[in-house]
Amino acid sequence: MSLAIHQLHKSFGERPVLEDINLQVENGEFVAILGPSGSGKSTLFQLIGGLVLPESGTIELNGEAVNGKKGLIGYMPQTPSLFPWRTVLENVVLAAELKEKPDYQEARRLLQKAGLADYENAYPNELSGGMKQRVSFIRALLSNQDVLCLDEPFSALDEFTKLTMQKWLLSIWEANRKSILFITHSIDEALFLADRVYIFSKRPAHIKAEIKVPFSRPRDENLLETTEFFQLKQQIFKYLKEEISE
Structure with missing residues (x-):
């Protein structure tokens, strides 16, 4: 587009x-x-x-x-703006969740490509700055x-x-x-x-x-x-x- x-x-x-x-x-x-x-x-x-x-x-x-x-x-801000009470997986599907049924399979595929497959059930406070930014970008990608x-x-x-x-x-x-x-x-x-x-x-x-x-x-x-x-x-x-x- x-x-x-x-x-x-x-x-x-x-x-x-x-x-x-x-x-x-x-x-x-x-x-x-x-x-x-x-x-x-x-x-x-x-x-x-x-x-x-x-x-x-x-x-x-x-x-x-x-x-x-x-x-x-899709928008990615300067700070990751992740919800602390949601897991990594729940955070990345948030934008899609607001519009339609999230594609969890695609979310997991992108998390794996980002090296975050082992963190899908982790919370933002368990992630480094770079990891949080990856989560934020995947969320923007999944906004479709x-x-x-x-x-x-x-x-x-x-x-x-x-x-x-x-x-x-x-x-x-x-x-x-x-x-x-x-x-x-x-x-x-x-x-x-x-x-x-x-x-x-x-x-x-x-x-x-x-x-x-x-x-x-x-x-x-x-x-x-x-x-x-x-x-x-x-x-x-x-x-x-x-x-x-x-």
């Missing part, structure tokens, strides 16, 4: 947040958003999810306007939505765990090919994961640049050490530095 945003404007009172945002995620594409803190990236996800309405502009899924419509995308919005899901993890999670995310995405819009503050993470990267300006945010990531797939961590990766990283860093220094 494709996602397209046209001429989107959003303000809160007299404070403009997003200004003339135009972006798209093609079917099965992985797109990242980079930008300064407070530039409105999470507000964009609230708009896509139908939680708030824009002043103007349209949000389209497969060409159909969905402004203000809820329940059409073809567009997933991931809001800095690995920001709280240490660098080694983060890289492990990034590689795991890519392996799951390549098997399922959901359309993903991914917010991050890490240039390395954006370039390692995405097909394209949108760079947001400071607030009120507009799109400062769109970068096509030229690296082939599948990707591995050796990419992070290449000259090509470093040069593209420096280019993006200059865009972001301009926003911070202005």
Whole structure:
């Protein structure tokens, strides 16, 4: 499923947040958003999810306007937001449970692929940070939505765990090919994961640049050490530095 945003404007009172945002995620594409803190990236996800309405502009899924419509995308927040009284298995089927009968067989298959087969009856307080994030992502996958919005899901993890999670995310995405819009503050993470990267300006945010990531797939961590990766990283860093220094 494709996602397209046209001429989107959003303000809160007299404070403009997003200004003339135009972006798209093609079917099965992985797109990242980079930008300064407070530039409105999470507000964009609230708009896509139908939680708030824009002043103007349209949000389209497969060409159909969905402004203000809820329940059409899968969402993974910065924190796992797992219910402590529900087991791992009960947590991952929650989104599907709210809409239809959960597919426990598929849930167990994904838990096994995530290395969590032995934890399906465990509770969140028994899991590490990386394990909780895997549970949260599987829950988003099982929502049966073809567009997933991931809001800095690995920001709280240490660098080694983060890289492990990034590689795991890519392996799951390549098997399922959901359309993903991914917010991050890490240039390395954006370039390692995405097909394209949108760079947001400071607030009120507009799109400062769109970068096509030229690296082939599948990707591995050796990419992070290449000259090509470093040069593209420096280019993006200059865009972001301009926003911070202005």
